[in-house]
Amino acid sequence: MASAIAYRLLAALLPCNCVLCGASGPALLCPGCRQQFFAAAIARCPLCANPLPPTASAALAGPGQGLLHLVPCGRCQAERPAFDATVVAADYALPVDRLVLQLKFARQLALARLFAGLLADAVQRTDASRHPRPALLCPVPLGLQRLSERGFNQALEIARPLGKTLGIAVHAKLAVRVRDTPAQSSTPHGARHANIAHAFAIPERALVEGRHIGVVDDVMSSGQTLQELAATLKRHGAARVTNYVFARTPPNTN
Known part of the structure; x- marks a missing residue:
């Protein structure tokens, strides 16, 4: 309680600027930008989180009630992915995409906590009966070379908070x-599956077997990385895999 009061006092004394519009305020994201870019109820495929056609908007419930049951998109119906659900906070589009780039390439690590808070809001808006909480969160791992170059794993920085x-x-x-x-992101779309194939391993099968695992990442584009990791977790006995991703690339750009 004391630390929370101290934080509010400090925020009032040292206001910061909204990371999207620059408005002065006590938080990294002003209420207006939060409402505009992160609070809208969008009908998404429950498996891959791509936006569904406008006709699916009829499945949107009233304010504060989240989404009613949605049928998976045609792509997921034709070829069901290894993961069982995906929850995202926003689309990977202007101006939200700039925040991801600032985290990954400008080391703005404070944004990871912001992303985590926005993603937690999205998770809490989901129907718990259709989206049960996982037993463990697993950040998508980076390779040693990229981890050495960047100095941190953005997925882990989001997963912790x-x-x-x-x-x-x-x-x-x-x-x-x-x-x-x-x-x-630098690999041609048709080569992404081969690029990521057999890239992951699970050191301790006992931690995965029979459990629901939540996979955390910053961006989902083609979904091949999350598909490969989910398939690897399933081969090691995972009962269910849910993706928790900050931003989803729109289908016409992924």
Whole structure:
């Protein structure tokens, strides 16, 4: 209680600027930008989180009630992914995409906590009966070379405060990357599956077997990385895999 009061007093004395619009205030994100970019109820595929056609908007419930049951998109119906659900906080589009780049390449680590809070809000808006909470959170691991170059794993930086908020333990090395691969974003779309194939390993099967694992990442584009990691977790006995991703690339750009 005392620390919370001290934090509010400090925020009042040292206001900061909104990371999106620059407005002065006590938080990194002003109420207006939070409402505009992160509070809208968007009908998304329950498996891959891509936006569904406008006709799916009829499935939106009233304010504060989240989403009613949505049918998976055509792509997921044709070829069901290894993961069982995906929850995202926003689309990876202007101006939100700039925040991800600032975290990854400008070392703005304070944004990881902001991302975690926004993602936790999205998780808490989901129907708990359809989206049960996982037993463990697993950040998508980086290869040793990229981790050395960057100095941190952005997925882990998001997972730690997300786990604290949701009351879920984070296991930083539940999955490891056993081979370095070129960045998926720089790989042609048709080559992404081969690029990431067999890139992950699970050192301790007992931690995964029969359990629901939550996989945390900053961005989901083609979904191949999350698909490969979920398939690896399932081969080691995971009962369910849910992705918790800050931003989802719109389907026409992924």
